[in-house]
Amino acid sequence: MSSSDQCTVALVDPIWVGHHATYFRAFIESFLEVGARVVALCPKPEDLDDMVKAHPDRLSVSKLEEPGDSKLFRGRAHDPFTTRQRWRIAGEAIDAQEDMCGWKVDFVFFALLDSYLRFMPSSATADRLLGRPWTGLYFRAQHLTEPASGILAKVKQRLKGDFVMRSEDCRLISGVDERTLPYVESYSKKPVLLMPDITNEANGDPEVPLAAAIREKAAGRKIIGIVGLEKRKGFLTLLRVAKEAADQGNPWFFVFTGVLWWETLSDEEAAWVKDYLADPPDNIYLDPEAGMVPDGEVYNGVASLFDIFFAAYLNSLYNGSSNVLTKGALLEKPCIVTEGACLEDRVKAYRIGLAVPEDDDRRCFEAIKRLLVGEHWDGKPLNPRYGDYFALHSHEKLVEHVREMISTVMAG
Secondary structure, eight states: OOGGGGOEEEEEOSOOSTTHHHHHHHHHHHHHHTTOEEEEEESOGGGGHHHHHHOTTTEEEEEOOOOOOOTTTTTOSSOHHHHHHHHHHHHHHHHHHHHHHOOOOOEEEETTGGGGTTTOOOHHHHHHHHOSOEEEEOOOOGGGGSOOOSHHHHHHHHHHTGGGGGOTTEEEEEESOTTTHHHHHHHHOSOEEEOOOOOOOOOOOTTSHHHHHHHHHHTTOEEEEEEEEOGGGTHHHHHHHHHHHHHHTOSEEEEEEEEEOGGGSOHHHHHHHHHHHHSOOTTEEEOTTOOOOOTTHHHHHHHTTOSEEEEOOOTTTOOSOOTHHHHHHHHTOOEEEETTSHHHHHHHHHTOEEEEOTTOHHHHHHHHHHHHTTBOTTSSBOOOOHHHHHHTTSHHHHHHHHHHHHHHHHTO
16 A cells, blocks of 8 residues: 555645636645545635535545734735734644544645745744644745845845744645755755646637637737736736737737736836726737636636737746746747746747746847747747646646655655
């Protein structure tokens, strides 16, 4: 009998926006596939009813409450009070599930470890509140690659809560950015594993209403698309490029789908966007009141219309991994990414897109021209290796990762 056949994993995520639900479901599927039992704690357990019905003997799901507002730190995304309370709430929720199911949880996997590190007062507090072995996916660890000399660097690491990874109960750390793993390993003194940056692999339905509306308005023009409209994703850059393309009469169409996160924009930027949308050119699709694009057949149906994916993030706000590359590889469509981040290394290695300087309209414009004719910066054919890249970030690869994770944790 393998170690996975004997273990019960508590899967925990306090956030349920963006790709969180997609990752969470994929983690559940992978743990179940290798024979483990799963106690899943998340903000919207009703979204997992179909999975519980399919696996009633090996999957238990419960709502994970969020801490109440702290009067002292109100309005902050992370604070010591919230982080400490998240550890307490997770520990108590797992206790309750153990009592209800009669299963003893062998270890906890935090689907976004970042939310359990920021400003955490001590690793001993985390161990006491959770009381079990744990591991997790550390998504934004890029700061550990910076020189760690000096007081400011040490203070920054303290505020990030990185020292919690040195906890006796921490068994290993997973990450999706290959550049950060050696630094995480050196700092935490724990084993590290590179996790695939997965995507929902469902067949897309190009006839869903959103896709049909986009296709009708595009009217045969080549489509450059972005999903999720916030500053860090280069949303403003692509809007400016779309305006320039309209002014020059280029036969391109720009799709901006998903939620427009106004709060990520300055007052001046928000005013510019509102003016832009008051009289938009006919080469864009953007509904400022739209909600999230449902993952799966709807999202993939829309994405299948794209000729180019836009993922030129602002490095100053985010420079880590993105599963946009995985989605592009799945659908065999190239991506535009930003220089100086792991995405640049990947598109260069697999020739699945082009990298441009951050927030550079002119180079984005040129990249679109080249990708639409299948040309690399070097003037040679792109010759993308979509299949090779996707194989490293597929569901099958995630199952391998989960199996190795369980083996490492259960070995002590």
